[in-house]
Amino acid sequence: MSDSNKFDFSGLKRVVKIGISYRSLFTAVVIFAILSAVVSTYRPYLMKDAIDQYILNKDVPGLLYFILLIGAVLMVEVLLSFAVIFIANKIAQRVIRYLRVRLFDHIIKFKLSYFDRTPNGVLVTRSVSDIETIAEIFNNGILTLMVDTLRVIFIISIMYYMNWMVASIVIIILPLMIIITNLFQKALKKVYQAERTVTAKLNTYVQERLSGMTIVQLFNRQEKEFEGFKSINKELRTAFLKTNLYFALLFPVVDIVSAVAIGLLLWFGGLRTAVHGDVSVGEVMAFISYITMLTQPMRQIADRFNSIQRGLIGADRVFKILDDDQTLPNNGKEVLTDVKGEIEFEKVVFSYVPENPVLKGISFQSKPGETIAIVGATGAGKSTIINLLSRFYDIDSGDIKIDGKSIYSVELSNLRSHIAVVLQDVFLFNSTIYENIILGNTSISLENVEQAAKEIGIHNFILSLPNGYHTEVNERGASLSVGQRQLISFLRAYVYNPEILVLDEATSSIDTESETLIQNATEKLTKGRTSVVIAHRLATIQQADQILVMENGEIVEKGTHQELLEKGGYYHKLYEVQFQSSEF
Ligand SMILES: Nc1ncnc2c1ncn2[C@@H]1O[C@H](COP(=O)(O)OP(=O)(O)OP(=O)(O)O)[C@@H](O)[C@H]1O
Ligand SMILES: [Mg+2]
Incomplete structure (x- = not known):
């Protein structure tokens, strides 16, 4: 699976471009995403004011008002986050509908020799599940990644705005976060890939056994096939367990990072509050909230990258077919009318596989x-002859004529209509x-x-x-x-x-x-x-x-x-x- 190791930006660009083409939806989702990042980072800041100005000053009516305000902000936050998910999904569905229609329309025009070479299962996978994975690029991928990134930027800015010294101490954990995220992302990518390979293997196995059920039963292969099934299933279980193991590790590690940051904050921030008095209690509380918010995306980052990656592999496969022009050339301009039905084969040579002629110079003629x-x-090549007459395949040399006209000069659908x-x-x-x-x-x-x-x-x-x-x-x-x-x-x-x-x-x-x-x-x-x-x-x-x-x-x-x-x-x-x- 070498194609899945690289991060294919050209594929990403193409998919995103299709998404952007739904202009109003895309604009809406970007605006909501930015607002969502702003509002969610604003809430801890409000909390700080609530503590410093109202709780510590015992201002009860003011506090009530503030709690209502925080509640309202929370509501807006929820609504925005709903809007982002909803619209992102909508865009994703539009993109895959568009791609699916295009893909089907494209494949349906391919020449038959393409289908001889390509197993149906592959084309079904491309037009159904591979396209489905592209949706993840939007759903779980870039838009949420964008919100997370924006949020991190806003949080850091607001932390610096509150107190640059405390912020700098807390920020020390940032490289640590990046390193850990990176490590897990790499490890998870590997196990995810293994998981996918085994899943594909299992699918193929089941599909083949189902199509060949008569043979399986006729030759009493049930026991053997069942053993085969069990062994692949076991592989799959191992792969799943490994993925689980990494996730089980990831969460405690994130918690440790966040605990270290909070510890640093309490030590340094607490010191400043108690001794120097230039950091308020509310600010310490706000910092704690921000640290939790900072480390939260870490839990999902591996998953997000994985979604995008998986979507890109799907996109890559789909685009490969879309970029592949396997249509039968339809350059014929002539239109057959009043067909009398005189057929002529002139020294027709044809091979399905190059260098391996199936028809070796066929000539015959029929009167109307x-x-x-x-x-x-x-x-012997009998069915092949009729494949050629309706131009399912093009010949290597010679000519085929209807009423004296070469079928290659006739427009394809017109030819077939006769x-x-x-x-x-x-x-x-x-x-x-x-x-x-x-x-x-x-x-x-x-x-x-x-x-x-x-x-x-x-x-x-x-x-x-x-x-x-x-x-x-x-x-x-x-x-x-x-x-x-x-x-x-x-x-x-x-x-x-x-x-x-x-x-x-x-x-x-x-x-x-x-x-x-x-x-x-x-x-x-x-x-x-x-x-x-x-x-x-x-x-x-x-x-x-x-x-x-x-x-x-x-x-x-x-x-x-x-x-x-x-x-x-x-x-x-x-x-x-x-x-x-x-x-x-
Ligand atoms: N789609 C294909 N791709 C590659 N080779 C093919 C394909 N279809 C047929 N052949 C090969 O071309 C040769 C002629 O096949 P064809 O189907 O024309 O035989 P036929 O005379 O119709 O036989 P039958 O009487 O069994 O129908 C065979 O050797 C066959 O293996
Ligand atoms: Mg035949």
């Missing part, structure tokens, strides 16, 4: 309205089927969706679900089978009625009922529009106008089902292996 089936062994994609593994959001189909486009009514479902023959299937179109699908569509999920995805594509359809048929075996539904829906969907289908079903392949046979990133054969069978090559073999087996 044709259905192209792609077949080939697993890992292509509907049904993926191999359908993702459904955690909401109703209807909402999963319209995806926020409320101009598509339920009637439209029902009509479309009837047309592709899945209306009855949807009605058979518990709540019809309003059935909630769980996370990742877990309550629906793979085949059923594809059907929903078909409907989604059909409703959007694009000129080009890309379909990656599910590889996992599908029950016969869904199978027939899928078959019919596929026919309906591919009819009259150019379709690229990664086919695992014999019926789809047989009806295709063109079959591309892929092996290891290359197209090894091309033709119709009949032509390819007669050729007796790779397709023939594949056909025998895949489709002559019991399933088909």
